Amino acid sequence: MAEKAPALPTLLWISHGSAEYAAAVTLRRALLRWPLGLDFTPAELAAEAVEQHLGLFQEGELWGTLVLRPLSGASWQMRQVAVAGERQGFGWGRLLVREGECRALALGGARLVLHARETVVAFYEKLGYQAYGDPFEEVTLIHRAMSKELVQPALIDMPSDSAE
Numbered sequence: 001m002a003e004k005a006p007a008l009p010t011l012l013w014i015s016h017g018s019a020e021y022a023a024a025v026t027l028r029r030a031l032l033r034w035p036l037g038l039d040f041t042p043a044e045l046a047a048e049a050v051e052q053h054l055g056l057f058q059e060g061e062l063w064g065t066l067v068l069r070p071l072s073g074a075s076w077q078m079r080q081v082a083v084a085g086e087r088q089g090f091g092w093g094r095l096l097v098r099e100g101e102c103r104a105l106a107l108g109g110a111r112l113v114l115h116a117r118e119t120v121v122a123f124y125e126k127l128g129y130q131a132y133g134d135p136f137e138e139v140t141l142i143h144r145a146m147s148k149e150l151v152q153p154a155l156i157d158m159p160s161d162s163a164e
């Protein structure tokens with residue numbers, strides 16, 4: 001009998017405080033905080049209640065995540081982009097960022113900003129983000145501010161019905 005093909009991973013917008021959110025915090029902690037000798041404070045996690053949380057899941061396992069924070073006006077901040085080590089390099093980071101952009105647009109956003117670690121500036125450049133301003137330190141690492149103006153996907157002109 002033929003083996004069952006593995007299910008494709010699925011993007012899911014998750015609720016703050018849910019089991020999926022807990023899995024996302026665990027992944028973010030392991031990738032973005034513990035290697036720096038840091039952790040999230042309860043206040044930081046509580047403040048995330050107003051943010052949008054995205055997860056990429058495959059059969060219940062979290063492969064990647066990101067967070068969108070509403071700023072003033074039509075700006076959103078993309079934060080905490082992380083893909084599990086063994087899943088990196090397969091396009092999942094790009095997929096997460098693209099879905100984040102679509103979500104921000106759908107919520108009325110027109111601009112995404114982010115703080116990129118120096119080691120991943122080239123990743124965001126590939127996705128259309130531009131660095132601005134001087135490098136600065138955050139969570140012990142040098143970062144660059146980056147931004148991207150969001151553009152609605154062009155509507156496709158459909159030919160009108162013809163009576164001919």
Ligand SMILES: CC(C)(COP(=O)(O)OP(=O)(O)OC[C@H]1O[C@@H](n2cnc3c(N)ncnc32)[C@H](O)[C@@H]1OP(=O)(O)O)[C@@H](O)C(=O)NCCC(=O)NCCS
Pocket residue numbers: 031032080081082083084087088089090091092093094095115116117119120121122123126
């Ligand atoms: C940065 C990260 C999210 C990228 O996710 P990923 O799934 O590995 O990236 P993708 O496979 O989608 O890569 C998309 C493209 O960016 C490139 N890329 C990925 N990481 C890169 C990096 N660090 N530097 C330069 N290019 C990079 C890939 O080669 C690919 O290019 P291609 O289209 O020419 O093939 C992931 O490596 C990660 O979680 N890193 C640890 C956490 C971290 O540093 N997060 C960012 C905090 S600001």
